[in-house]
Amino acid sequence: MSKVPAGLKRFESGERTDELPLSAPAPTEADIPRMTKIMGDCEDITDYAVCAIILASQEKEEENKRRRKRGPTRRWRKRRAEKGAFLNLNQELRGEDPTSYKRWLRVTEEQFDHLLHEISPRIQKQKTKFGEPISAAERLTITLRYLATGNTFRDLSREFRIGERTVSYIILETCAALYEFLKYTFEVPTSKEHWRAVSKQFLDQWNVPHCLGAIDGKHIVIRKPINSGSHYHNYKGIESIVLLAVVDANYKFRYIDVGTQGRISDGGVWKKCNLKELIDVNALDMPPAHPLPGQDIPTPYVFLADNAFGLKPYILKSYGGNDLTLEERICNYRISRGRQVVETAFGSFANRLRVFLNPILLQPDKVRTLVLAGCALHNFLRSHESTESWPVNYVDREDVETGTTLPGAWRTEIPIQPGTDLHLPQVATTYSNYYSTEAKAVRENFKAFFTSDVGVVYWQHRFV
Template identity: 30%
Template sequence: MELERRRLMKKCILLFAVSLAKRLRDIFKKEYSRRYIFSHSEHPAQKLKKTRPWVKKKTNRDCQSSLTSKFVKELSQDDPLSCYNLLGINHEQFNWLLEKTSPAIQKKDTFMRDALPAHIKLKITLRYLITGDSFKTLSKVSEVPKNTISTFLQECMAALCDVLEDYIKIPDSEAAWNSIEKEFHEKWNFPNCYGSLGGKCVQIAPRGPVGSDSHFDPKHHKIIFFALVDANSCFTCISIESMKQISGGENFENTFFHKDLEINKSHILNNGVIIASDAFPLKEYLMVPYLQSNIYLNKQQVYNYYLLRALRTVENAFGILTSKFHIFERPFTIGIDKIPVLIKSCCSLHNWLKKMNPSYVEPGLEDSEVIVNGVAIPGSWREKEPAALKNVINFRTFETSISAQEKQNWFIDYFFEGCQVSVSDEDMNNHNSLNNIN
């Protein structure tokens, strides 16, 4: 009898617990403005602060279709031009990115509320990179709170980098390196060249009142953006590093990018080289132009012409990047830890769009030249200098090895004696002015 009574009591308690759990679940689902819970304090009914929603109610109702009615119209297949103006890609490219990135950025729904859809996160991220809109502007357009955008933005940019990692990587075979060298020789008349090197100083906006814990002074946090580019102005390798981490000050030998080049220079085959501007030091594998003040022979001027002509590839890459991604139009306002993934995601999208979309680069955007007389025509990207990327600091040193000078003399003799293309003084001065050679 006693055993039967205990079983009945356990069953009643279990039924009561189940009914209580169902009741609490219904209360949370209705999202009352005021919720009460029982605590162990002296006041059993303690009022909680009203929680803020992830998205506004209007967006939450329409999230299964699109952000807002405006986004639905502009992202429809019937209006591909508006989709391109809004996100910088067409509808098919957006669907491909969404399919690849969804497993990484889509969260699971809970009984409290539904997770923000992956397509909304991707649209906001692309919109942020293409237009450079502030979080406040993006919040008004998408009806997603600013704090929510700040939370998932870095995650979405990292997902884009992972999806597009095959479009920006160092060649891992001899055939791939030879393909780059062949294109430089055919397009830019520069033999044994395996890439053009450039660097930019990343500008960061100051934040917070002076003297407070939240104050950020960009003078003490200098970030350098190195890029190695192929003959088609696509990024082969990029490196974003803080000068604060580099020992020895502003010295190229102390950068991580230089250390990587020293380790991997054996992959530069057949006595090949990388070309760079006069801001970098002369190395056996790194050819730089002569300064105008140091030129005393005509063949040195001819060498400068061909090197600066091929160096337009990296200048065009930076120019196209800043023209297409308006996030570079002003100094960065995001956290310093998010800047590397932002730049890498933009470079990955640049390579992907340049290879997948033939109309990605409009006529006249990049530097070109007249085929008949070889006169250089500056691209439209030079009309406006991006505020987020400035010219790199001067890493050049005047201490060079004998082997580096011998390699440079070989190129000087090759261009002056072996090359069949004639160069006039006007052409050389034109290329010097485009590349700011003094």
């Protein structure tokens, strides 16, 4: 630690001299190294007082330069109260057209008020001498509008008559607050009873026993970060980060991992995520292996996955290849039928929050904040609605008479911008034939169940 000169010590203690009748400002921690560098090992308190005044004057001039550089507030922004979207269109929709209000922000009035009540302490600013701060309600409205549309900060700046940098700051701060409040919606079970309840939902709704969730990963497209090389460059030739999720039978995200570089496959993301580590050391108190209905051989509980993942005793995926038996094709259909919940969850997530359908022009860490908030908001909305409350034909459905799958509306709606794909890009698929004997035996047990009298569904032959 460098020695503090005696003159500076005397000055910090508040001592004054007759040569300097006016009081000099007390130096801050940032000022002390600068003063010491300028004055050296001087013991004259007056010299240090003069130096402090000079530094304070310099900082004042720098602040004035920053304000002059920013320039005066544009006149059209000063008419925010009269013509801005928040105090005009927002209030009209809220009071006169609840349906359009929900389409505008993706939430109902009651849901908005609930979110506002919970996050206001985190985003509300204090009044200053420069005027009234932007209210917490307007901050939340701007953020929800951005997530719902993906409009640029410039467009939102003109819509709400607020500066672009202010819009950027508001959105990131409010997204962080939303995630902090809503992260409780990611309910990873930690007891055998809770896991069995999740499994029962899959059996009741999708006819798949011993299922603890469906796993998949999608790309969130971003702008290429500076000096990032090919770290974020995925197999589709675009820059992205990966969103890996475990989804339950009701289309809710139970677990997410966000931020891995786009060049990594689903399997690679899964190998590094903490959920896998917790499963490997049995820290989540998952139920022990138990025979499937109508069987005597103990079968472990599993997660449903696609070919991007390796076959494990706790990861069940379809048979590969073209030369498959009838039983193997039936098994593939039943696994795919249970796994479609994760596809629908991703689809409704991106269709509702369309910011994720277009490249996000932010740095990866900021995009991660948006994704965390978006997934938490998706769970919040799913908790306040039933599948029956979705629009008719919104999700995929099966015509059991003809053996065909009818695509849901989330797959076929017109994108918000021409040429935009309504699907999040799929993560690269990896193939391997090197599976453990135990993993293969688990899949054989499920195949036997799906084709047995106990586990059969009467329409499954029509889909194979």
